[in-house]
Every structure is written in C-alpha cells, then in structure tokens.
Amino acid sequence: MALFLVSAAVFGTIYVAALASLHPMGVADAASASYGNRINAATVSERHITDAVTAVNFDFRGFDTLGEEFIMFASVIGTILLLRKHRDESEGTPRDQKAGREISPPSDAVRVISVSLAGMVVTFGIYIVTHGQVSPGGGFQGGVLLAAPPLLIYLAGEFQQFCRLAPRPLVEAGEAVGAAGYAIIGVIPLFLHAAYLYNFLPLGTPGDIFSGGTVALIDLTVGLEVAGGFIVLLLAFLEETLVRRDPA
Amino acid sequence: MSHLAYFVAAWLFLVGLYGVVTSRNMVHLIICLSVVQSSTYVVLLTIGYRTGAAAPVFVDIPPSTPAVDPVVQALMLTDIVVEVTVMALLLALAILAHARTGELDPNRLGLMRG
Numbered sequence: 001m002a003l004f005l006v007s008a009a010v011f012g013t014i015y016v017a018a019l020a021s022l023h024p025m026g027v028a029d030a031a032s033a034s035y036g037n038r039i040n041a042a043t044v045s046e047r048h049i050t051d052a053v054t055a056v057n058f059d060f061r062g063f064d065t066l067g068e069e070f071i072m073f074a075s076v077i078g079t080i081l082l083l084r085k086h087r088d089e090s091e092g093t094p095r096d097q098k099a100g101r102e103i104s105p106p107s108d109a110v111r112v113i114s115v116s117l118a119g120m121v122v123t124f125g126i127y128i129v130t131h132g133q134v135s136p137g138g139g140f141q142g143g144v145l146l147a148a149p150p151l152l153i154y155l156a157g158e159f160q161q162f163c164r165l166a167p168r169p170l171v172e173a174g175e176a177v178g179a180a181g182y183a184i185i186g187v188i189p190l191f192l193h194a195a196y197l198y199n200f201l202p203l204g205t206p207g208d209i210f211s212g213g214t215v216a217l218i219d220l221t222v223g224l225e226v227a228g229g230f231i232v233l234l235l236a237f238l239e240e241t242l243v244r245r246d247p248a
Numbered sequence: 249m250s251h252l253a254y255f256v257a258a259w260l261f262l263v264g265l266y267g268v269v270t271s272r273n274m275v276h277l278i279i280c281l282s283v284v285q286s287s288t289y290v291v292l293l294t295i296g297y298r299t300g301a302a303a304p305v306f307v308d309i310p311p312s313t314p315a316v317d318p319v320v321q322a323l324m325l326t327d328i329v330v331e332v333t334v335m336a337l338l339l340a341l342a343i344l345a346h347a348r349t350g351e352l353d354p355n356r357l358g359l360m361r362g
Contacts, residue, residue, distance in 0.1 A: 004269045008262055015258050019291070024250030026299030028317070036296065036317030040304055043318075044311040052304035052318035053325060061322065068326040075330075075337040082340040136305055140329045207307055226329060233336045240343060 048203040062197040076229040114156035118149040129223035133212035143226025178225025253294040260287035274342040296320035
C-alpha cells in the first residue's frame with residue numbers, strides 16, 4: 001500500500017505536469033489542429049461524405065480500423081475458445097435449479113416492453129449502420145444496437161428462444177463474413193492498380209445514402225462483424241451461467 | 249481552469265489504478281481496468297475539443313465551418329467497442345480461473361499449475 005502511494009504520487013506528478021504542457025481545452029494550437037482541419041475540409045469535397053468521423057474510420061484511416069476490428073475479432077475468438085466445453089467436463093443443470101424447483105417466468109411488464117422494443121431496435125440498428133456516411137453512425141455503433149434485440153428476447157422469454165432466434169453457427173458465420181468482407185473490399189482496388197483500401201466506387205452526391213463509395217459497404221461488413229461478435233459473446237456467457245460444468 | 253479536463257483524466261487513471269492494486273476480486277479488477285482506460289477517452293476528446301466549433305458532421309452546415317477534430321473521435325468510437333470485447337475476454341479468463349481453483353482473489357491464486 002505504501003509502495004502504491006509513493007509510486008502513485010510520483011507518477012501523478014509527472015502525468016499532471018505532462019498534461020499541463022498540452023494546449024488548454026478548447027484552444028487548439030496550429031500544429032495539433034492542422035490534421036483534423038485538413039480532414040474536415042477534405043471530407044465533403046474529396047470523399048462526398050458528410051460525417052467526418054466515419055470518413056476517418058473507413059476511408060482516410062481505413063487500415064487502422066481494420067487492425068482495430070481484428071483486435072475485436074481475436075478477443076471474441078479467444079473468449080469462445082476459453083468458454084468452450086472441455087472434453088473432460090460433464091454438463092449438468094446448475095445447482096440452484098435442482099430439486100424440481102421451477103424458475104418464475106419474467107413479469108408481463110418486462111415481456112411486453114422487451115418484445116415491443118425488439119422490432120424498433122432492429123430498425124434503428126439498420127438505420128444507424130446504413131447512414132454512417134451521412135450522419136453520426138456507422139458499423140460499430142449500429143452493430144452493437146443490432147446485438148441488443150436477441151438479449152431483449154432472452155429477457156422476455158427463455159434461453160431456447162434466444163438460441164432459435166440467433167443460432168450459433170449463423171451468428172459465427174456472420175461474424176466471420178463481416179471480418180473477411182472488410183479485408184476483401186480492401187483487396188479489390190489492388191486489381192485496379194490502386195492502393196489497398198482505395199475508395200474505388202463512384203462517390204455519389206454528398207448527403208445521399210448512396211454516397212461515399214466503399215465506405216457504405218465497409219460499414220455493412222463492420223456492422224455484421226460487431227453484431228455477430230457481440231451475440232457470440234452473449235451466447236457464450238449465457239451458456240456458462242445456465243449449464244453447470246463439472247471438471248472430471 | 250482550462251486544464252480541468254486533463255486533471256479529471258489523471259484522477260480517473262489514479263483512482264482506477266488504486267482499484268486494480270487493492271482489488272480482492274478479479275471481476276472488480278477488470279472493471280477498475282476499464283476505469284483506467286476511460287481516462288484515455290477524456291484526454292483524447294479534450295485534445296480534439298475546440299470552443300465554439302461545430303460537430304464534424306456537414307449535413308446542415310457548410311463544409312468550411314470550424315469543427316472539432318474528427319480523428320480523436322474516430323479513435324474513441326472504435327476503441328469503446330473493442331474495449332468491451334477485450335473485457336469479455338478478461339472475464340472469461342476469470343471464469344476459468346475460478347473453475348480451476350475455486351478462487352477469485354488474485355492474491356490467493358498462487359502459482360500457476362500446468
């Protein structure tokens with residue numbers, strides 16, 4: 001504890017001193033602001049995208065986002081690898097469900113709200129995924145939204161319905177197709193003698209849903225990957241709570 | 249006063265680190281780690297912020313309007329989603345450690361066994 005206090009005091013002093021040498025909040029100096037300003041200026045004129053954040057993610061710095069996406073892909077794979085059923089384990093019902101005890105069904109209020117919300121959240125998620133190049137949104141935010149409806153169904157009903165709505169092979173395939181799709185869209189320009197992830201499609205009118213060239217397509221693949229990855233995680237953790245495993 | 253947001257970030261970092269160091273439960277430790285990480289969000293978003301500037305979305309405003317820095321916002325956006333999956337990976341490790349040893353206190357985990 002004393003060791004922590006001493007090292008925290010030393011670190012805190014250096015950290016605060018370093019941060020205090022940065023420019024004050026809201027007043028960017030010319031050097032640090034120029035890159036962001038250039039991107040803000042180029043987004044509409046050169047890429048016909050009205051949301052600069054999406055343009056940075058999937059066009060100007062698309063290769064970085066590919067890396068980020070594969071960090072996510074790798075950690076999802078790692079999680080399902082760790083939580084898979086081991087060969088030497090036997091499955092059983094959890095201890096708190098034994099002795100013929102029945103689990104009380106969810107209340108009517110929870111069921112009604114969950115089921116009525118599910119449809120709206122699906123629509124909203126698709127809207128966010130497809131409009132990333134026009135307004136704030138895109139594959140990452142929309143993908144997370146699209147992972148929510150199966151969880152709402154789980155709240156409203158049972159784990160079996162959750163599994164029927166989002167069968168594991170389908171969800172895993174969706175995640176894999178999403179991850180591969182991004183990389184493949186990046187490869188196509190190589191055959192057209194352009195750079196990796198070059199925006200090779202017609203750019204369209206700014207503000208239109210069919211604008212931004214490849215950005216809309218990449219948004220779709222990222223949305224698929226994020227939604228698939230999150231549902232796979234939910235499935236893995238729910239299975240962990242619902243099935244007791246005894247190490248042999 | 250204009251550096252207040254930076255000090256909030258430093259405070260978040262140290263408070264999270266204190267939680268990590270004194271933690272007696274691995275789930276608590278993982279949550280503390282995410283508090284440490286959220287301090288980086290505060291730093292980067294503060295760097296990108298500009299007083300009086302618009303959001304970098306040029307639907308209703310002309311492209312020449314001064315806007316905040318979109319690069320750090322793009323970084324944050326992907327990082328928040330990626331952080332959740334990395335937390336899931338850590339929680340899965342905690343579940344496995346508990347299944348193997350029946351122990352969630354990192355201090356009492358002892359040496360690793362093969």
